[in-house]
Amino acid sequence: MEMNFSQHISGQFNTDLEAIRSHMMAMGGLVERQVANAIEAITSGDTSPADEIIRREDDVDRMEVAIDRECTQILVRRQPAASDLRMVLAVSRVVRDLERIGDEAQKIAFHALEIGGSANSGFCQQAIRYMGAEVCKMISGALDAFARHDVDGAIDVVRHDKLVDQQYSAALRELITYMMEDPRSIGQAINILWILRAIERIGDHARNISEQVIYVVSGADVRHSSLTEMEERAHPDNAAED
Template identity: 85%
Template sequence: MEMNFNQHISGQFNADLEAIRNHMMSMGGLVERQVNHAIQAICTGDTQLADDVIRREDDVDKAEVTIDNECTQILVRRQPAASDLRMVLAVSRVVRDLERIGDEASKIAIHTLEVTDTKNPQFCQQAMRYMGEEVVKMISGALDAFARHDVDGAIEVVRTDKLVDKQYASALRELITYMMEDPRSISQAINILWILRAIERIGDHARNISEQVIYLVSGTDVRHSSLTEMEETAQKED
């Protein structure tokens, strides 16, 4: 009887862990779509798509609260240890980053509506499209790496983040040139600046998710670590 009871408790615990992981992945899918739609909106001037992104931000916020509560319940009731504890903590941290990505997607949509109200040509179209496509791939790659416990995949996301940062710096120089040559462009350029900043921040949050993959697999907290340090941690796992 004791064995059956313990097996039941263990089975339910595993089901709880699987549930928070699946809920996190579902939230990740929603956030990825939000970012993809926000990028499409700014690149095409689709105000309806931008409005939809803004409306669905509440769905992202509700998912964060729900999953965070589930993680808290597991910590209180199950008192997990070792890899199980890492799973709960990693999910909780990833969910926080996903919510912030959702916020940034909403910011892009809001500024998109402001930009499309003007008749001036948009600046940095190529940079926004490139950076936007890359951060969408980063979100997908980070979530896939989490699902697979794939440290190499997580590190590839971190590498991409460095490329996005370089493109962001280049776009800022382009914006400054526009504003210096034509002061009338400053208002629109500022909106574009906030859009580019939001895209760059999405890349940072995708990197954070990848860091949690490394923590989940190795038990090493690599937040604030350099790419080289992460690669060294990955080699130890191999």
């Protein structure tokens, strides 16, 4: 009887862990769609999805609260250790980043409505399309890496974050040039500035999610680490061979 009881407890624990992971992935799917729709709204000029994006942010917030509550209950009831503890902590951190990505998507939607069909809304469209496509791939890649415990996939997301940062810097220079040449464009340019900033922040949060993949798999806390340091800590055996 004791063995069956232990197996029941272990089985239920695994079910609990799989549940929070599954709920996190569902939240990630919603957030990814929110970002893709927000980018489409600003680049296509069709702002009709913007209201839906803004409304669904409440769903994102509710999912964060619910998953975080599940994580807390697991910590209190199961008192997990080692890799199980890392998984629960990582999920709690990831949903926080997903909620913030949802916030940034909502900001983009608000600015899309603000700009509307303005003649100056074409500012930095190429940069917005490129950065938007990149951060959508980063979110998808980070979630996929988490699901598969793929450290190399997580590191690849971090590499893409550097590309997004570079494009962001270039777009800022372009915006400054616009504003200097035509002061009348400043109002719309500021809206575009906030959109670019929101997209750049989404990339940062996708990077944070990838860092949690490395934490779950290797136990290494690579937050605030350079890409090189991250690679070394994610693959300590390779570093030792070098």
